[in-house]
Amino acid sequence: MTMSNGSNGSTENKPFRIFVGYDPREDLAYQVCRHSITKRSSIPVSITPIVQSDLRKAGLYWRERNPLESTEFSFTRFLTPHLSNYQGWAMFVDCDFLYLADIKQLVDLIDDRYAIMCVQHDYTPKETTKMDGAVQTVYPRKNWSSMVLYNCGHPKNKALDPETVNTQTGAFLHRFQWLEDEEIGSVPFVWNFLEGHNCVVEGDPSTKPKAVHYTRGGPWFDAWKDCEFADLWLGEMDEYVKEKNKKEAGIAN
Template sequence: MQSKISVVVGFDQREAVAYHVFCQSVIEKSSTPIQFLPLAENNLREYKEVHTDGSNKFIYSRFLTPFLMNYLGWAIFADGDMVCQTDISELWALRDESKAVMVVKHDYKTKASKKYLGNKNENYPRKNWSSLILWNCAHPSNKLLSPEFIQNQPGSYLHRFSWLTDDLIGELPIEWNWLAIEYPENPGAKLIHYTLGTPCFKDYAMESMSHHWKKVYDRSAEGFD
């Protein structure tokens, strides 16, 4: 039985503050020891990013999570542009050993053609399913997710979990990946995802639900001039 929760977090230097704010939000709410692993490109010695598309530096490396966990136990992957509003142990408690992954199964069309840093924001099947993943790292179906395998797969294959049959993709409550701006304001959201742009970018500093992010940022910066 795992005595701590492993959280793999997307890291992109262009919005490094988002990573730290997300970790702060998890730490201050958690009742269980947390182990963070940032998906910083320069730290991934076994993996070389060869894909040329994508809006952030961890768009493909997130699928390394089972490999990084030595295909043992469970782990959470989360995009860095998020804020956790409750004890992440509640998410951890939703683990289902019969599933290879568990995700929020969004079914929506985006309101915006562009997102942060001018990146194109397209609609596609299973959009944002892979932005929060509860991984069963030990599941046999995930053992093919080696660095070499991931390097050779297109984004459409990976982000749609095409190596799995649908019955192995468990469903999480939508409150665990609530899309700010795309969805209405929700005070009951357990994890807010600023998918169009983290409030650290001036274009998104005043957008829907941004005040939740700013409050965590202020708490994380306390004690500094």
């Protein structure tokens, strides 16, 4: 695959970089998300979990945990351009996603004019809690930061250095306040299809999810075993577990 390397104008044949938010409580969600991407991808991808403990050991993250942070990657996600050496394009995505389409279709939407691209939801959650009882906060541009294509080479994204990510407010980061509105590109909502909020319109294939986001809580939590699209996630999990067991049996032999 030949990709533009953002604002530096060069091209390179490298796997598309994907950083997935990781929380030890949701390891299975991460594994299934990863499996769903790699299984369907027609292009090479490099998938890296953003693990807070590793970033702390590396001296890249030292922020104190806020009680309102529902996951360990609430803020570490914004280190994506830094972890990409401020070069090329990369994607951050929460671990509670299930990909149902080829990631190449998303990569093909990349436009070098923008500093970032994301689904620009107009979303106010009805629930007061999510996942395993975490507080459901409400703020402008809610869920925009849950899946972001970063033009890591864009000059404006150099603002996302470790110092900024560790000291700036949640509002500054999650609302993309280091950018002007016109520097934020839009992606169709089906790439961040919010379970329980977005709807499939019968007879309209453009509303069919390409990536389901279990933002309220996914089937890996007992309280959300019966959420919408739970059957798709559980089917993907079964496939992942079977492949994992097969590999482990092969190594043992």
